[in-house]
Each structure stands twice: as structure tokens, then as C-alpha cells.
Amino acid sequence: MPSPPPAPASALSLRGLHKRFGATVAVAGIDLEIPTHSFYGVVGPNGAGKTTTLSMATGLLEPDAGGVLVHGVDLWREPAAAKPMLGVLPDGLHTFDRLTGAELISYAGLLRGMDRDVVRERRDDLLAALDLRQAGSTLVTDFSAGMTKKIALACALVHAPRVLVLDEPFEAVDPVSAGAIRRILQSFVASGGTVVLSSHVMALVERLCDHVAVVGGGRVLAAGAIDEVRAGQDLEDRFVGLVGDVADSRDLAWLRQS
Amino acid sequence: MVATVLTLKYRVVRHQLMREWWRALLLVGGAVWSLSLIPAAFWMQRMLSLEVADVRSQILVGAAAVCILGWIVVPLLVTGLEDTLDPGRFAIFGVSARSIMPGLTIAAALTVPALFFIAVFMILAGSWRYDGSGVVALAVVGSLLTVALMALGARVAVAWSTRALRSRRTRAIALVTVVASLGAVAPAGFIVLRAGIESAASYELPVVLEWLGRTPVGAGMVAPEALASGDAWGAAWRVAMMVAAVWILHRAWQDNVAYTLVHPLHRGGGAQRRSDAVLAGAARRTLWGPLGSDSATRAVRARALLYWATDPRYLVGSVGVVALPLVFFGLVVPMLDLDPRWAFGAPVILAASIGWGRHNDVAYDSSALWMDVVAGRIGRQVMAARTQAVLVWALPAVGLAALAILAWSRLWEVAPGLIGACVGALGATLGISAVTSVVLPYRAPGPGENPFGAEVGSVGASLVAQLISGAAMFAILPLVTAPFVLALAVDARWGWVALVTGVVLGVAACVAGVRVAGSWYDRRSGRLLAGVS
Structure with missing residues (x-):
């Protein structure tokens, strides 16, 4: 049966995504419609399949089944047309760490076919906006985890994509830089862009996102406008209600100091 | 304990x-x-x-x-x-x-x-x-x-x-x-x-x-x-x-x-680089003409050259390829009491081992493969740029080795044939390696990992890729070296034939290998990351 056409306002459509690694089913059929001009949070417990889903949604991992549409363009059939619309910040992947921060941003821009003068200008803007000017001449291998995150975010932004897919963008980032990133992303969404981010921090998702999907066991447990998903509860309580609390919350009496 | x-x-x-x-x-x-x-x-x-x-x-x-x-x-x-x-x-x-x-x-x-x-x-x-x-x-x-x-x-x-x-x-x-x-x-x-x-x-x-x-x-x-x-x-x-x-x-x-x-291994030693070597390297386009004029090609080539100069894993790899021709020239030829003309094999072996040594290049250079993958369908540019970065140092290295052997033997009349055989061997092996590095990648030490590290069984894991790329190399090398052998054994005029066939076949094999590898790279981009990590 042919899949239904994407909703016209969808920036990213995930259709029946499946992925299995050996005996482990990482994603067991995920469908999501992410509206254009939305700030979309994807939350879920560890091992829920968030990173696998976002990898399939950005062309980094081939799905066993299912499809991805970026503004109506099939990512896996027409990658040359779909990928330029995406800006991607993966979690847990290396960067070319023998380059300096400035060189890494230039590299990302040139890979996207941008003109060198434009790359130079945007590189300097991004280094300033993300408070990375000092890091511009330092090798990425000498960066802290937070700095690496920020430079990878700069690489995702340099070609001014229409959709940003960010896996844990605030992890290990200091509060001042986190504030700067929040402002950049909010202004991006306000100007018509779409941000999809995954996070474990419910307060952050509540504060930033207007839509949220709760993922657990490789499936979508709830998705929609954040108020609909919360259903009158705190997002964290709703999240725990959906995915379940720790089964065995035993008391570590031996850890007590007195 | x-x-x-x-x-x-x-x-x-x-x-x-x-x-x-x-x-x-x-x-x-x-x-x-x-x-x-x-x-x-x-x-x-x-x-x-x-x-x-x-x-x-x-x-x-x-x-x-x-x-x-x-x-x-x-x-x-x-x-x-x-x-x-x-x-x-x-x-x-x-x-x-x-x-x-x-x-x-x-x-x-x-x-x-x-x-x-x-x-x-x-x-x-x-x-x-x-x-x-x-x-x-x-x-x-x-x-x-x-x-x-x-x-x-x-x-x-x-x-x-x-x-x-x-x-x-x-x-x-x-x-x-x-x-x-x-x-x-x-x-x-x-x-x-x-x-x-x-x-x-x-x-x-x-x-x-x-x-x-x-x-x-x-x-x-x-x-x-x-x-x-x-x-x-x-x-x-x-x-x-x-x-x-x-x-x-x-x-x-x-x-x-x-x-x-x-002392964790991954630190870069506090090195600083004020200039943007990627942008500067990308500005140099004249050397490669139409082959390197694309923005992505120039970027990947500039980055790959930086890696060849600074990454310990690459330095170890480049030293490793010198060993075989030196052993051949210094030990095998005198030990087996071979005719001195066998020594001309050394620069050809150097060219072939440099080319064959890149048979797992994509995995070796995979630290941010994701950046290349998310940038679009740029497989051909990526593979061409990686090969060009190798040629930047491999051509002078093989040229020097050939010159040294010619000076040692004083048989300058075989120079055209030797050049043909070396270019042919380098081009053919680089072409084969471009394809196998995309089709048969195996896990290599990542950046920051011990460049001398290996997992249990990894020697065998690489065996299939090494055997296939090695077999392809041995199948194609005679094509580019046979006229040179005739130049040494029969008549020096065969050297000119060797020059033409070596250069033409070498360049053709290299370009064809890179093109095939590039389209496979795009086709397999969603599986490559899983294959190398």
C-alpha cells in the first residue's frame, strides 16, 4: 500500500521506521510528523531508541524498514535534495579532532558547497556567537566535552539549514553557553526554521519545546503539542507515568556516611 | 588482583x-x-x-x-x-x-x-x-x-x-x-x-x-x-x-x-594553529585542474593532507610501506643473489604498497565520516580528494626511490619504463584500494586510540579485505609492469611502451576506481558508519 502523502506543514516525517541490531530491536516502528516552524523535543529513557531514530532521520543509519521525508523530499531516495535542508548534531560520534575549531566549521561549510568568503564570514560569526573565539585556533582534540558540542553545533548551523536535528545539544554545556544556544535556536524557530532535539532534561524540554514525543522501547508512547502530552501534569511525572519508574528502588544503606 | x-x-x-x-x-x-x-x-x-x-x-x-x-x-x-x-x-x-x-x-x-x-x-x-x-x-x-x-x-x-x-x-x-x-x-x-x-x-x-x-x-x-x-x-x-x-x-x-x-592518550599536546589550513588548502585548486575544482573535494583534500602531516596513525602507516621495498632491495636481492636488474622492483613495490596500504582508508579516516555523510551525495568528491591527498606525497616518494635506483644502477636508459611501471602500479593499486575501502571496510584504530592497538581476532578480520584487495592487485599489476620487464630483459625500447601503458592504465584504473568507489560510497552511506565503528 503506498504511504500517504506528507502533511504539507511537516518539516520532517518519519514513517514506520524499524531498526534491529542482531537480536536487539532498537526501533520497532516509529511514526512522527514534525510540523514546520516547531521546536520539537524527543524524550525517552536510556536505550529507548532516540539516537537510532535520529540517525535514521538524518541519513546516518539505513533503516531496515520505513522512510523519512524532509519537507516532502524522500531522504533515502533523494539524499542530494534532502540533506542540504538538514543540519545535524549527532551524539557520541567523533569529529575530525586534528582540525582546529575554526577549521572544522570551514570544513563543514565547504563540504556543503559554500563559497569560501561566505564560509569565512559565517565561521567568525559562529565562533563569536558560541563564545568559541579562543577555541578557534585550538585542536578539537584538546576541547572539553562542552566545547566539542558547541563546535559540532556550529558545523550543523553553518549552511543555514531549514531543519535542525540535534541529539543532546545541551549535554555538558555550561549555563552561559546553554543560554546562548537557546537564544540562537529560539530565533531560528521564530524565523521559520524547525528544531528537533533529544534530551533527558525534562525542564529544558518544557521550557523550549512546543511539541514533544515520548519514546520508549523503540516506539512512540505519546506525541503532540506539549500541553496535550502533559495532560495537565508535570512533564517529568507524565514521562515517568508513560515509561514506568525504576522497578527496584532499593535503599543503599551502606552508602550512608553516618 | x-x-x-x-x-x-x-x-x-x-x-x-x-x-x-x-x-x-x-x-x-x-x-x-x-x-x-x-x-x-x-x-x-x-x-x-x-x-x-x-x-x-x-x-x-x-x-x-x-x-x-x-x-x-x-x-x-x-x-x-x-x-x-x-x-x-x-x-x-x-x-x-x-x-x-x-x-x-x-x-x-x-x-x-x-x-x-x-x-x-x-x-x-x-x-x-x-x-x-x-x-x-x-x-x-x-x-x-x-x-x-x-x-x-x-x-x-x-x-x-x-x-x-x-x-x-x-x-x-x-x-x-x-x-x-x-x-x-x-x-x-x-x-x-x-x-x-x-x-x-x-x-x-x-x-x-x-x-x-x-x-x-x-x-x-x-x-x-x-x-x-x-x-x-x-x-x-x-x-x-x-x-x-x-x-x-x-x-x-x-x-x-x-x-x-x-596521561590519557587523546590529548593533542596543546598545539595551536592560528591560520585556517582548511580554507587555505581549499584555495589551492590549480594543481588538480578540473579534478579538484569542486568545493567539497578541496575541503576533503585539505583536511586529509593535514591528517597525513599530523595524525600518528597515518605516520605509522606511511613508515610501514617503506619497509617492504627496503627489505626487498637490501636483503632479498643480495640474499638470493639476484641479477641487479631485480632491484628495479623496489620502487615498483613501494608504489604498490603505498596504494595497497590505503585499502582500508575510509575506516582509518572515519572519525567524522558522519560529516561527509550528512553533507549530501558527495561520495565521488570524497574518494577523489582522499586519493589526491595520498598522491601529493606518494608521487614524490616513488619518484625519489626510482631516481635513487637509477643513480645506483646507472642504467638510465630504463628510466621511461621504470616511470611507467611505477605510475601504473601506484594508480592501479590506489584505484583498487578506493573500491575495497568502501566495499570491505574493517575497524581501524580511531583517532586518539593507540595507533599500534588491535582487537582480538582483528588481524583475521582484516584478512578477507586484505586477501581480496591483494588478489586484485596481483591480477592487475602484471598488466602495468609486463612491458617494463620486457624492457629490462629483451630490449630497452620496450621502456617507451611501458611508459605509455603504465601511465595510461595507471591513471585510468585510478580514476575508474575512484568513480566506482564514490558511487558505492553514496549507495552505502547509511551502512558505512556501522561498518567502521
Whole structure:
């Protein structure tokens, strides 16, 4: 049966995504419609399949089944047309760490076919906006985890994509830089862009996102406008209600100091 | 702590083998192959026991010297050293080097290669059985100490090399030392073997072996002979020297373990670069004409060139390819007493080993493969740029080698044919490697990982890719080298044919390989990341 056409306002459509690694089913059929001009949070417990889903949604991992549409363009059939619309910040992947921060941003821009003068200008803007000017001449291998995150975010932004897919963008980032990133992303969404981010921090998702999907066991447990998903509860309580609390919350009496 | 470390090792290996079952097959295959060599060791023991004592000890010294050299050189240049118990992984547990060393030492002795060498040298110690039980006991001690020297020597060599590659200054010193020692192989080989292998075996070799018998390399093998001939003092000081050497190497290893625990490997040494080398490199387009005018190609080429200049893994790889042609020129040609024209094979071998050495290039350079993948369908540009970055240093290197051989032989009339054969070999092997690196990638040490590191069974894991790329290379090399062979053997005018066929076929194979690899790269982009990590 042919899949239904994407909703016209969808920036990213995930259709029946499946992925299995050996005996482990990482994603067991995920469908999501992410509206254009939305700030979309994807939350879920560890091992829920968030990173696998976002990898399939950005062309980094081939799905066993299912499809991805970026503004109506099939990512896996027409990658040359779909990928330029995406800006991607993966979690847990290396960067070319023998380059300096400035060189890494230039590299990302040139890979996207941008003109060198434009790359130079945007590189300097991004280094300033993300408070990375000092890091511009330092090798990425000498960066802290937070700095690496920020430079990878700069690489995702340099070609001014229409959709940003960010896996844990605030992890290990200091509060001042986190504030700067929040402002950049909010202004991006306000100007018509779409941000999809995954996070474990419910307060952050509540504060930033207007839509949220709760993922657990490789499936979508709830998705929609954040108020609909919360259903009158705190997002964290709703999240725990959906995915379940720790089964065995035993008391570590031996850890007590007195 | 010994039991904890050993249990840890075997649990990690077990889990690794359960996750990737084919590694277990390769490990078992390696063990069976080792066992199949044991009868040969018994045959050698029998042959040795029939020799007179001093000849027997000299042969054993030679065997020990070759094995020690192999234990040090092979992990550094070819396979890497199994790193299940990489000391850096203990850093988070707050343990001291002294507390984990006994466990690490026993674990190092309980590997397949170490057990195999212990078995072989113990069997060879049996060749002293007609000289009394005391001599056999001493031969057993000498054998164990010699194998300990091998295993510890490999650990220390890898640890020191890793440390040397960490900073720019020590890296330069290390590179100069390695190149100088490799460079010394050729003239040393020629000096020792200048009058033929029989003369060398009769005159130079016994002197060298006698001297090695006074060093830790061969002392363990000579000590039984000393005791058998009534020189108890000669046996005693040799064993004492071996014990001291093993103790010193063990201390050096412990020192390196202690250093590793508090010096994580991934730091870049605080290097700074004010200029943007990627943007500057991308501005240089004239050299490549229409092939390199694309923005993505220029970016990848600029980055790849930076990696060739700064990444220890690449430096190790580039030194490794020089070894084979040097051994061919310095040892194989004189040892087999081949016609000097065979020496023209050395630059061709250099070209082929540089090209074939890139057969896993995508995995080696995969640290941010995701950036290339998310940027769109740029497989052709990526593969072309990687190949161009290799050509930047490979063409001058092969050219220099060819020039050196021509100057040495003074057969300048074969220059056109040699150039054709070298360009053909380089182009054809780079083309094959471009395809296999996309179609058959296997896991390589990541950036920041030990460039000499290897997982259990990884040698075999790479075997399929190496065999296929090697077979393709051997199938195509005759096409580009045959006219050159005719130029050497039949008529020098064939050299011009070799020049044309070599350049045309080499360039064609390289371009075709890159194009095929590029389209496979795009087609497989969603699987490549999983294949290399």
C-alpha cells in the first residue's frame, strides 16, 4: 500500500521506521510528523531508541524498514535534495579532532558547497556567537566535552539549514553557553526554521519545546503539542507515568556516611 | 588482583567473541595453525640435537634473534598489539601500576603467540638432552627468559613508540630514527651479503651470532652450550644478564603503565594553529585542474593532507610501506643473489604498497565520516580528494626511490619504463584500494586510540579485505609492469611502451576506481558508519 502523502506543514516525517541490531530491536516502528516552524523535543529513557531514530532521520543509519521525508523530499531516495535542508548534531560520534575549531566549521561549510568568503564570514560569526573565539585556533582534540558540542553545533548551523536535528545539544554545556544556544535556536524557530532535539532534561524540554514525543522501547508512547502530552501534569511525572519508574528502588544503606 | 585482571581479560574477550562470532573462528584457526607447526619444532629439535654444541647454539641464537626482531617489528609495522588490557582503561578505577602489573604480566604470557613461542622454545631446549639434565634445565630457563624478552620487548616498544608519537618534537625524532634504521637495512644487507649468501653464512654470520650470544638477544641460547663445555661462569653471567634484561624491560613496561594511567592518550599536546589550513588548502585548486575544482573535494583534500602531516596513525602507516621495498632491495636481492636488474622492483613495490596500504582508508579516516555523510551525495568528491591527498606525497616518494635506483644502477636508459611501471602500479593499486575501502571496510584504530592497538581476532578480520584487495592487485599489476620487464630483459625500447601503458592504465584504473568507489560510497552511506565503528 503506498504511504500517504506528507502533511504539507511537516518539516520532517518519519514513517514506520524499524531498526534491529542482531537480536536487539532498537526501533520497532516509529511514526512522527514534525510540523514546520516547531521546536520539537524527543524524550525517552536510556536505550529507548532516540539516537537510532535520529540517525535514521538524518541519513546516518539505513533503516531496515520505513522512510523519512524532509519537507516532502524522500531522504533515502533523494539524499542530494534532502540533506542540504538538514543540519545535524549527532551524539557520541567523533569529529575530525586534528582540525582546529575554526577549521572544522570551514570544513563543514565547504563540504556543503559554500563559497569560501561566505564560509569565512559565517565561521567568525559562529565562533563569536558560541563564545568559541579562543577555541578557534585550538585542536578539537584538546576541547572539553562542552566545547566539542558547541563546535559540532556550529558545523550543523553553518549552511543555514531549514531543519535542525540535534541529539543532546545541551549535554555538558555550561549555563552561559546553554543560554546562548537557546537564544540562537529560539530565533531560528521564530524565523521559520524547525528544531528537533533529544534530551533527558525534562525542564529544558518544557521550557523550549512546543511539541514533544515520548519514546520508549523503540516506539512512540505519546506525541503532540506539549500541553496535550502533559495532560495537565508535570512533564517529568507524565514521562515517568508513560515509561514506568525504576522497578527496584532499593535503599543503599551502606552508602550512608553516618 | 591477578585473578581480577585475568578474569576481566577473558570476560572481555568472551563477550567480544560472542558479539562477533567470526572472531572466535579466526582465533581458533590461529591456534590450530600454531599447533600444526609444533611437529616442525620437534623435527628441528631432532636436527639440532645431531649438530655439535657450538653450531647448535649458533642456530638457536639466530632463531632467537629473528623471533625477537619479529616480536618488536611486526606489532609496530603490521598488526598492532592486542589491547584488551590497555592500561589506560584502568585509569578510572584509581589503581596503581604496581598493583595491576602482576595481572598484566601473566595476561601477556597467556596469549596465543606467547604460548606458541614458549612451546617452540621449550621443545628446542630438548635438543640439549644428550648433554645432561643440568644443561637441559638451563636451556629451559634460557628459553623462558628469551621468550619473556620477546613479549616484554614488544610491550615496551609499542609503549615507547606510542609515547614518542604524542608530541611533535619526539614524533620527528622517532620518525628520523625509524627511517634511518630502515634506510640502514639496505646498505647493511649489501655489505654483509656483497659476496653472496654462502660467503656471508661462512664468515660474517658466525661473527654476528657470536656477538649476539654475548647480549640478552642470544645469551639464553648460548648459556647451555657454555655449561656443557664446562664454562660454568660463562653460563652463570649469561643467565644473570638475561634476568637483569627481563627485569629492566619489566620495569620499563611498569613505568609506561604508570605514565599511561595519568596521561590519557587523546590529548593533542596543546598545539595551536592560528591560520585556517582548511580554507587555505581549499584555495589551492590549480594543481588538480578540473579534478579538484569542486568545493567539497578541496575541503576533503585539505583536511586529509593535514591528517597525513599530523595524525600518528597515518605516520605509522606511511613508515610501514617503506619497509617492504627496503627489505626487498637490501636483503632479498643480495640474499638470493639476484641479477641487479631485480632491484628495479623496489620502487615498483613501494608504489604498490603505498596504494595497497590505503585499502582500508575510509575506516582509518572515519572519525567524522558522519560529516561527509550528512553533507549530501558527495561520495565521488570524497574518494577523489582522499586519493589526491595520498598522491601529493606518494608521487614524490616513488619518484625519489626510482631516481635513487637509477643513480645506483646507472642504467638510465630504463628510466621511461621504470616511470611507467611505477605510475601504473601506484594508480592501479590506489584505484583498487578506493573500491575495497568502501566495499570491505574493517575497524581501524580511531583517532586518539593507540595507533599500534588491535582487537582480538582483528588481524583475521582484516584478512578477507586484505586477501581480496591483494588478489586484485596481483591480477592487475602484471598488466602495468609486463612491458617494463620486457624492457629490462629483451630490449630497452620496450621502456617507451611501458611508459605509455603504465601511465595510461595507471591513471585510468585510478580514476575508474575512484568513480566506482564514490558511487558505492553514496549507495552505502547509511551502512558505512556501522561498518567502521
